[in-house]
Each structure stands twice: as structure tokens, then as C-alpha cells.
Amino acid sequence: MNNVALIPFVVLGLIILISAFFVVKQQTAAIIERFGKFHSIRQSGLHLKIPLIDKIAGRLSLKIQQLDVIIETKTLDDVFVRLKVSVQYRVISQKVYDAFYKLDYPHEQITSYVFDVVRAEVPKMKLDDVFVRKDDIAIAVKTELNDAMLDYGFDIIKTLVTDIDPDAQVKAAMNRINAADREKTAAQYEGDAARILIVEKAKAEAESKRLQGQGIADQRREIARGLEESVEVLNKVGINSQEASALIVVTQHYDTLQAIGSETNTNLILLPNSPQAGSNMLNDMVASFTASNQIGEAMKNAKKKE
Template sequence: MEALVTLAGGMMSFIIGLIVVLLIIFLATGSIYVVKQQTNYIIERFGKFHKVALPGLRIKIPIVDRIAKKVPLRIMQLDSVVETKTKDNVFVTIPVSVQYQVQSVADSYYRLANPERQIQSYVYDRVRTSLAKLDLDDAFSSKDQIAQDVETTLSAAMNAYGFAIINTLVTDINPDPTVRASMNSINAAQREREAAISLAEAEKIKIVKQAEADAEYKRLQGEGIAAQRKAIVDGLVEQYESLRDAGIGAEAQEMLLLTQYFDTLQEVAKASNTQTLMLPSNPGGVNDAMTELRNSLFTAVKAGEQRPAPAPEPRATRPQQ
């Protein structure tokens, strides 16, 4: 009985020792490993794909199994700079950012040796094809369309290799510095031209309105002067007729003319721009001036006399009884 107990104790010790040794071997050879979150491990057995190890504590057989690839499942970004030529023969550089993610772990590892270079190749081909159909001005306004074309092409191509294209961004279009300076000059010239046209239109409107105002002012001023002259002539004619009806002779007429003559001289002297006034110095010259004024007045009076007399008002007749 004691022999059996001794044998059992020996077996137990052997088993514990074996477990300890195996544990040490597993730890020493990395057979026990931990897969992190958002990561998958590709495990090969004797060089052949065996399984995909998910996140957590995992065990592999030493020498038999090995970790072939640690595949990240997070969204990754690949930045590329494409140099190409537009339809109007302008060389530009276009930064393109592609965001992608692994969908099939095994396909992404075994079907493509270098997925980043493969993605870049598709980006270069698609961007150059799209830009060859666009002028430089159209390219600036079609960045979103270019990005959409690249994304559509990449999605169709990379899906077969276990990759999903999340988003594609064309962040900028950079022409040569000399071309950019020329474009800025053209834009500045166009804005200056539009500003000049607007200023010219405003000046034209201002001039037209000022001319209209001046014409209206002169029209009203002419009407006022004409009315003033007519009132003066009517007043002179009325005074002359009153004197004639009163039986006053030519002396009164000459006095009236002389008064008007001196009033006219006084008004001329008041004018601010009058520098010199030429007057006759001998009595004969004064008589000539008086004769001219008298003739003018007589002409006005005669014109007034030639006016048709107003029609007499009809008298009221009494009805016969």
C-alpha cells in the first residue's frame, strides 16, 4: 500500500514537473501571446495559412505554428502627391489622401505584396486621366469630382484584395508658381476692369443727371427772364399810354426814357463782372441814345396798339311787355 502511495506521489510530481517544463517552453518560445484590440494575427502552420487569431489570450504550438502577420483593423491613411498636366498644358501637383481599412485579413495579406504601392498606382492613374480632360480653371472647381472618380476606381479595384476605401480627398491643386502668379494677375486685372466699368457707369449717371438739372435750370431761368422783360415792356407801355391820355407832351416822354436809361446804367454798374462801361461823352451821343430808346418804346407801343380789342360784353335786354 505504501508502495502505491509512493508511486502515485511520484507520478503527480512528474506531471507537475512536466507542466512546469512545458509552461516554461511555451513562454520561452512565445507560444502564449496576446492579440490587441483592433488587430488580427495571421497564424501559419508549417508555412500554410492556419487561422486568424482574434483579440485576446492565444496559444500556438511551438515550431509548428508561427505568427505570419499582425494586421491592423483601424482606418489607415495613405498620402500621395500626383504630378500631372491639365488639358491646357499646365503642370500641377495634386495632394491626394486615401483612407482605407482591411476587410478580409487573409486576402489583404496573401493577395497583395505591397497594398500601399498598389493604391498609389491606382491614384496616379485615375488622377492623371481625370486632369487630362480638364482645363486649369475647371480643375479647381472639379476637385470633388476628381476625388469621387478616384474613390470609385479604388473601391472597385481594392475590394477584390480585401480592402475597403473609406474616403478619398483631393486637398489642393498646386500649379507652377509662375502660373499661379499669372492667374492672380489676371484675376486682379478683371476685378480692376469691373471696378472701372462700375465707376464709369456711376460717373455717366452723375453727368447725365447734372446735365438734365442744368437744362431744367436754364429753361426755368429763360422763362423767368422772358416774363421779367415782358413785364417791364408792359409797364413802360402802360406808363406811356397813361401820359398820352393825360395830354402830357414829348418832354414827359423824354424824361421817362431818361429815367429808364439811368436805371439801366445803375443795374449795369451793380454787376460784379462789369469792369468798363463805354458811354457817349458829347451831347449828340446822348441824343442818339435817347432817340434809340424812344424808337424802341414807340415800336412796343405800336405793337400794343395792333392787338385786337376785346369783344364788348353783351348788354342785357329787357323783355318787352
């Protein structure tokens, strides 16, 4: 019976002995209080405390933590905008006591400072500047938080403005403005392209006409050179210039008729083809040359009299 009565005391003793040991995880600090008063800070590992006298008042994580704060404020151009500021912070291992005892709600404290800084900085900027200078806002928040939270044992690692969300109507207006600007730019590019095409086409046509005229001039020059050579050859065999010209005109007249006849898709052209046609053409040419020479001589004589 005596042994049975001792069993509860043995069990109780074992429980008390086991409760004297505790484990602190990596990157964590445990605060030990004795009779309600701060006693010590224990880092990671296996530790021993006095049962019923010492107790673990709390544990603080030494890892980097992140707090996202949503703030609504107004810009310099009277646009309401919502900003999301992400604050990355951690408890300084040498200041665990300050972090645990000086500040009950660190999240609320950090949030208050973020609100204060953002609502002081953003109203100085226009909406476009808020997007461009969001890093300046983040730096201002980090500077203010570092100065304030360092005394409480918190180190502000980084602050980021991760989202800027203007009012829905403002966003719709901004989208319309951007779309109009893009359409304007596209129209300008299309106009430039059309103008370039017109200019290049005109240049190509001008070059084509120039080359065509040059080809015609070269053709006429070669024809004249050929006629001159033909007349010289005929003169060498005793045919005078007038007879040679008549022979050349008749020959070309029939060559032309032959060329027209060989084209299957050509339009119908009526030309004189009697034996006297060549002679008539030559006479008309000689008469034209004679009249032209007479007119030229008359103009020269008139100038001399003046």
C-alpha cells in the same frame, strides 16, 4: 537547495502564463496564427492564447486612414501639373483576413491605382477644366479604387483632389492674364463712370440754361406787366401814353444809376446822366418803333403785290 533550484522553473512558468494573456486595443484586430497557420481574429479586449504555440502574427487598425498621393501628369493643352489626391480608407472588419493575407503593401497598391486613374483622366482635360472638374477626377479615382480594393478587404471612404499645382511659368502666365483682365475691367468701369459724369454734367448744364432762360423770360414778362400797369395808372391821372413812357424811362434810368452806385465791387460804367438823357433815350426808342413799323408795312405790301 531543492527550493532554490525550483525558482527558475517557477519564474519561467510565470512568464509563460503571463505571455498567454494579451490585450487588443479598441478599433484594432489581431491575427492569431498557430504553428505558422492562420487560427483566428481577435477583436478589442483581453484574450488568451496558448504560449509557444499561438502567436500574434500582426495587428490591423480598423480606423479610417488617409494616404496622400502626389501625381505629375500633363493636360490636354500640354501643361504639366502636379495633383495631390487624398484617399481616405479603412479595413473592413469582416474582411480582416483578406486585408492581412492578400495584400502586403496596401499603400503601394492604392498609389498605383490613383496614378493609373489620374493619368487616364487629366490628359483629357484642359488646365482650366482640371480646376473646374476636380470633383469628377476624385469620383473616378474612388470608383476605380472601390472596385479594386474591395476584394482585398479595404473600403474606400472618400477621395479628394486637395491641390492642383501647375508649372511655375504657367502659374506666372495665368497671374498675368488674370491681372490684365482685372485691369481691363477696371478701365471699363472707370470709362463708364467718366462717361456718366460727363452726361450728367451736360444734363445739369442744360437744365441750368433752361431754368435761366425761363427766369429771364419771367423777369421780362413781369417788367412788361409792371410797365403796362404804370402806364394805366398814369393815364388815369391825365398823363398820356407818351408822357408816361418818358417818365418811366427817366425813373428807371436814375434807379439804374443808384443801383450801380450802391455796389462796392462793381466795375466802372460810364452812362449818360444829364437831364436830357432820358428824353433822348425815349426819342430813340420811338424812332426805332416807327422804323420797325414802316419796315413791317412795306413787307406786307410787297407780299400783297406778289
